[in-house]
Amino acid sequence: MRPEEIIRGEDCLTPADLEALLEGRLPEAQAHVDICPVCEYELASLREFLAGEAGAAEQQDLAWMEARLQPAAPPVTRRKWLSWFPAAPLPRFAYTCAAALLVVAGSLQLRHMAGPSLVDSHSTTVRSSQIRILAPAGDLDTAPVEFSWEAIPQAAAYEVVVTEVDGTLLWSNRTSSSKLFTPASIQQQMLPRKSLLWRVRALDAQGVVIAESSPERIRVLSAATR
Amino acid sequence: MQQLSDEELISRSRSGGAASPSDPYVEELFRRHQRKVALWCLRYSADREEALDLSQEVLAQTFRRLDSFQGNSKFSTWLYTICRNHCLNHVKSRATQPDTTGEEALSFLAAPDNGPMEDQLARRDQLALARSWIRNSLEETERRVFLMHFMDEMPLDAITRALGLSNASGAKAFIVSARRKLGEAARRWRLQSEA
Numbered sequence: 001m002r003p004e005e006i007i008r009g010e011d012c013l014t015p016a017d018l019e020a021l022l023e024g025r026l027p028e029a030q031a032h033v034d035i036c037p038v039c040e041y042e043l044a045s046l047r048e049f050l051a052g053e054a055g056a057a058e059q060q061d062l063a064w065m066e067a068r069l070q071p072a073a074p075p076v077t078r079r080k081w082l083s084w085f086p087a088a089p090l091p092r093f094a095y096t097c098a099a100a101l102l103v104v105a106g107s108l109q110l111r112h113m114a115g116p117s118l119v120d121s122h123s124t125t126v127r128s129s130q131i132r133i134l135a136p137a138g139d140l141d142t143a144p145v146e147f148s149w150e151a152i153p154q155a156a157a158y159e160v161v162v163t164e165v166d167g168t169l170l171w172s173n174r175t176s177s178s179k180l181f182t183p184a185s186i187q188q189q190m191l192p193r194k195s196l197l198w199r200v201r202a203l204d205a206q207g208v209v210i211a212e213s214s215p216e217r218i219r220v221l222s223a224a225t226r
Numbered sequence: 227m228q229q230l231s232d233e234e235l236i237s238r239s240r241s242g243g244a245a246s247p248s249d250p251y252v253e254e255l256f257r258r259h260q261r262k263v264a265l266w267c268l269r270y271s272a273d274r275e276e277a278l279d280l281s282q283e284v285l286a287q288t289f290r291r292l293d294s295f296q297g298n299s300k301f302s303t304w305l306y307t308i309c310r311n312h313c314l315n316h317v318k319s320r321a322t323q324p325d326t327t328g329e330e331a332l333s334f335l336a337a338p339d340n341g342p343m344e345d346q347l348a349r350r351d352q353l354a355l356a357r358s359w360i361r362n363s364l365e366e367t368e369r370r371v372f373l374m375h376f377m378d379e380m381p382l383d384a385i386t387r388a389l390g391l392s393n394a395s396g397a398k399a400f401i402v403s404a405r406r407k408l409g410e411a412a413r414r415w416r417l418q419s420e421a
Contacts, residue, residue: 007360007377009353015307016299037360041373049306052262055390061274065264068278069285161247169247169289171282185279 013039018046068173130211131200136218143187143220147198148179152211155202162186162198165217170196174203190220227254232301236292245292252292256285259302263309269388270313280316284309317384359411364404367391371400 013021013029020026021033021043033039054062131152136144147160160180162171171186190196196218202211230238232255239251246252264281271277288308295304360369370389374380375397380388386396393399 006352007356007373009357014299015303019299019303035354035361036357037364037369037373038357038377040361041370041377044370045310046303046306049262049266049309050302052265054265057390058265058268061268061277062261062265064274065268065278065281066261069260069264069281167244169286171286172247173282183279183282185283189283 008038009036012036013042015042015046018043022047022050131202131213133198133200133213133216136198137216139219139221141221143190144182144218145187146179146181147200149200149213151178152202154204154210156205157203157207159201159203160198161201162196165195165197192220192222195219227251230254232258233297236295236301240293245289247289252289255301256289259305260285262302263305266309267313269390270317270384272387280313284312287312314378314380317380320384355415359408359415363407363411368400368404368407371397372404375401 011032013032017026017029018039021029033043132150134148134150136147147162149158157174157176158178158180159172159174161169163169170189171183173180197215198218199215200213201209204210227235227250230251235251235255236245239245239249239255242249260281263284264277267280267284268274268277271280288305291308295301298304360372364372367389371385371391374385374388375382382397382401385391386398389397391397391400
């Protein structure tokens with residue numbers, strides 16, 4: 001029998017019960033806390049967490065951590081491609097008309113299309129991606145110890161986002177430099193042969209995104225060592 | 227946005243499908259609570275660098291699981307359970323010595339003196355007895371150290387840091403005194419039950 005099984009009973013309170021007791025919504029639960037050291041301990045822990053009151057000796061380290069945790073950015077005004085579409089569904093005939101127009105336009109384009117030009121048009125390519133990623137990229141022998149990119153003159157900060165290929169966030173952090181070190185714990189989460197994507201965004205002093213890199217695929221070939 | 231409850235923020239972040247880390251409602255939600263997470267992680271870490279890593283892991287894990295939040299409790303309580311479990315797992319995984327706390331606890335709760343208590347008491351009575359010994363015999367800090375060590379299986383050095391104990395031998399002193407007091411309680415109980 002595990003120690004917890006000896007001293008934790010079926011009548012012990014759930015975290016939701018403890019929360020209700022703290023907020024005065026379940027005062028009758030106090031009688032159980034008065035006889036149960038486990039629930040007394042759990043209640044004290046929850047109360048401490050919710051209070052979030054740092055002692056004098058903790059203030060300096062806490063301030064250091066808060067400065068490095070991703071700060072809450074002001075709302076980013078970003079145009080979403082979904083907003084181009086009307087909220088209400090279009091009537092069915094509208095889709096039929098659109099499809100017919102596409103077929104006509106496509107056939108006209110094919111009729112007027114010339115062969116490939118051998119002359120360089122010197123046209124300027126407009127890209128949404130304005131930050132050039134330096135490293136890491138592609139297959140890596142070990143988990144990357146840092147992410148780096150070319151600096152943008154107007155940028156006040158950069159936000160690095162590492163995700164799995166399905167978009168699940170693995171890690172995100174901000175820096176004012178053009179490189180960001182990877183915490184050891186994050187390196188260890190970069191599992192061998194699992195593809196990840198990372199990108200970097202540049203933010204101005206107001207926290208508005210002013211440039212963004214293309215997503216870069218990376219894959220660690222062997223496990224990280226700490 | 228600041229007037230919205232945590233649960234309303236989550237609800238609004240879901241209105242456009244799966245929540246995004248750059249969603250302003252998600253950012254506001256995590257802004258409100260990251261200090262609590264950081265402070266808790268600081269108490270469960272050897273230094274602030276480790277605490278920072280731990281905080282980022284907790285926040286990332288919370289974000290990944292945000293879709294599974296069902297509102298059975300408040301978000302802050304749900305976050306607490308994630309943070310607490312993650313920190314406990316971290317502390318236990320870092321322990322260099324093999325963990326024998328379970329056996330130790332059994333040695334004076336299940337078998338405090340001359341044979342297993344389980345043989346003599348029904349489960350319900352055993353539970354009530356264990357609770358009363360801990361509640362009535364131990365001081366508040368002793369109770370806390372005892373439960374952190376024997377129930378959460380935390381190493382003594384981690385408990386010393388988490389509770390900010392400043393006495394010379396830290397949590398070990400409290401465990402020694404708790405062991406002595408519980409032994410005395412067990413002997414008293416045996417004398418009474420044999421009388």
